[in-house]
Amino acid sequence: EADIYQTPRYLVIGTGKKITLECSQTMGHDKMYWYQQDPGMELHLIHYSYGVNSTEKGDLSSESTVSRIRTEHFPLTLESARPSHTSQYLCASSGTGTRRGYTFGSGTRLTVV
Amino acid sequence: QKEVEQNSGPLSVPEGAIASLNCTYSDRGSQSFFWYRQYSGKSPELIMFIYSNGDKEDGRFTAQLNKASQYVSLLIRDSQPSDSATYLCAVQNSGGYQKVTFGIGTKLQVIP
Numbered sequence: 001e002a003d004i005y006q007t008p009r010y011l012v013i014g015t016g017k018k019i020t021l022e023c024s025q026t027m028g029h030d031k032m033y034w035y036q037q038d039p040g041m042e043l044h045l046i047h048y049s050y051g052v053n054s055t056e057k058g059d060l061s062s063e064s065t066v067s068r069i070r071t072e073h074f075p076l077t078l079e080s081a082r083p084s085h086t087s088q089y090l091c092a093s094s095g096t097g098t099r100r101g102y103t104f105g106s107g108t109r110l111t112v113v
Numbered sequence: 114q115k116e117v118e119q120n121s122g123p124l125s126v127p128e129g130a131i132a133s134l135n136c137t138y139s140d141r142g143s144q145s146f147f148w149y150r151q152y153s154g155k156s157p158e159l160i161m162f163i164y165s166n167g168d169k170e171d172g173r174f175t176a177q178l179n180k181a182s183q184y185v186s187l188l189i190r191d192s193q194p195s196d197s198a199t200y201l202c203a204v205q206n207s208g209g210y211q212k213v214t215f216g217i218g219t220k221l222q223v224i225p
Contacts, residue, residue, distance in 0.1 A: 042217040043157070043201070090156055094213075101147045101203070102213065104156035 006105035023091035142207030
């Protein structure tokens with residue numbers, strides 16, 4: 001079944017640690033996105049990619065980085081986690097003919113202590 | 114002015130009533146419009162998209178688009194308690210990258 005997967009679902013980590021949030025999709029979508037969302041708040045685009053070796057920063061300034069070496073994989077890395085990074089991180093993808101909209105993963109809830 | 118505006122609510126309707134959710138957008142060249150439903154603690158899921166003026170119906174959901182007024186709405190007929198969620202309006206802008214911008218979402222509460 002074609003889908004988009006995020007791991008881990010929940011992560012509690014100490015300040016200063018390096019973390020990588022994983023996102024993979026099996027739909028062959030070219031476009032992938034990372035959003036940040038605090039509880040009850042709006043989605044903020046932090047990174048996006050329109051294909052392999054293509055990455056761009058989104059609207060919300062973020063200290064994270066992303067890579068897109070394979071079409072299906074779009075990991076997000078925080079080199080040094082801080083309590084201000086505590087949030088929900090959502091990965092999404094879309095194919096050509098974007099009238100189909102986005103498919104979102106289940107999200108990673110990150111808590112930095 | 115925000116690119117996509119929604120009233121954050123909450124919008125409370127009794128079970129069985131019609132819920133009307135509204136959204137306005139600023140980019141007159143926008144091409145496609147989406148409604149997502151997001152349950153508390155969950156990810157958004159696409160429930161409707163529309164790109165032509167007029168109405169589009171899918172089951173109990175009807176999306177309405179008026180490009181001249183830059184206005185999109187979602188009607189939910191026979192509202193059920195299970196419809197209680199936040200509804201996000203998203204607009205695909207004109208331009209090379211066809212960026213999609215999300216509104217803040219309207220929280221809908223269906224009262225049994």
